[in-house]
Amino acid sequence: MPPEKVLLHERTGYVPARRDVRRSLTAAALDLFLAQGFDETTVDQIAEAAGVARRTFFRHFKVKEDAIFPDHDAMLREIVAHLEAASPLVPPLTAVTEAALMVLGTYAADPETSVKRYEVTRRVPSLREHEIAATSRYQRAFAAFLNERDGAAEPRRLRHEVIAAAVVTTHNHVLRAWLRGGGTDDVRDRLSEALYGILEGLGPWLDDRDRPRDGEDDVLVVVARRDTPLWKIAQEIEAARG
Amino acid sequence: MPPEKVLLHERTGYVPARRDVRRSLTAAALDLFLAQGFDETTVDQIAEAAGVARRTFFRHFKVKEDAIFPDHDAMLREIVAHLEAASPLVPPLTAVTEAALMVLGTYAADPETSVKRYEVTRRVPSLREHEIAATSRYQRAFAAFLNERDGAAEPRRLRHEVIAAAVVTTHNHVLRAWLRGGGTDDVRDRLSEALYGILEGLGPWLDDRDRPRDGEDDVLVVVARRDTPLWKIAQEIEAARG
DNA sequence: CACTATAGGACACTGAGTGCCACCCGAGAA
């Protein structure tokens, strides 16, 4: 009787099998890691606690470590998309800053989980390394973007890498401070401020660039596809006048 | 006949059993990884190629990935020792720069191996992550040292982390360029130059500090133990006058 | 209602990493 089951879903919110398998696995993993340690927890236990089969765990996570982290692969794709979608008129450093704020946002979205995860990660070397590897991928993406938008000639290439490292380091610094504080309020503001302070020191490096704005009384030309939303056009104009 | 055996060692350089097991394991691992890939190589194969038992491999390396890397644990201890042994009179940034040069030195000491290792590491995610984790440990050590020597109050703490990240990033940048170039000549000089360029930009951050040299006509006091070598005293005086 | 795609389950298998015990060998000490 399929119709009955559908009704059941709608009434109780229960979905036969595949509701948020991923979420329950993450929750189970996090609790178990906190309770009895990472090495002492087997994937079987996590799967059992989440009410799924062991094999299913590895359909959602490549390795055991992945279980408790936000979906960095997806987030990284999002970040790259955001960077590449950024208008050539907005300063590259600004785009990178926004990207960093986006990443921070995923942590801020669920402080409970983030704090718990921090507690575990702090104590388990294997998890720390995993997290470091993840952040280093963002760093690579930032550096690549800067090279693409701002030139990849050799004195500058290194600077871009340093800037990317600085942004990621600052992000992590602010994030950790916030997590240690229990995850209350306004992380994003703190990161904005901190990044401003850091990039203020680093920006001058790239200011020989200082975008040749060719002349004073220039004409602003906006080209957009017919279906471009108005707000996006407005945004472009805004950026161009910055 | 112990004396005979001793002679044997001295004549042939051969040591009965524990000749550099570690080195042969590393060599075997590197060659096998290059020839047939990391995942396709089992620890059994490495051990067999090195002429030891599987169990012995894990006595020398915690994990399979460690096999091809320089002894980062030992190097890190050395770095920390060097930092802590640095005179309080030499600028902290200088000590960190020297430490980075020390690390680079271990790569430069055996270019053949370093280049080979680079080839493998470039292609195997697992090895890349391992390397990133290793470098991040140096970064932590640098930041901790700067905090200790230069104050750990909050605006500065972040800057120290950023500087540590910048130094490590620069080190890696120079190292990778050198490795891609086949590992010929003068890496250390290149790193010195690059670090100079980078820290020149970052140094001003900390210059509000500008070491309260308390007064103009100060007295230089050198305290040393009776057995301190003269060159070390001279070095201290040199640093104090810098 | 049947059909297909997709998520999950069952099972077997490889290989990394560990604990344990036995061994060998050089260095003293009796």
Added chain:
DNA sequence: TTCTCGGGTGGCACTCAGTGTCCTATAGTG
């Protein structure tokens, strides 16, 4: 010489992460 002590090693045996393969069940579609 003989005993013993300690460090590096070999040999199992065991756990468990991670993968390949095949099968099942369910949701969505026409």
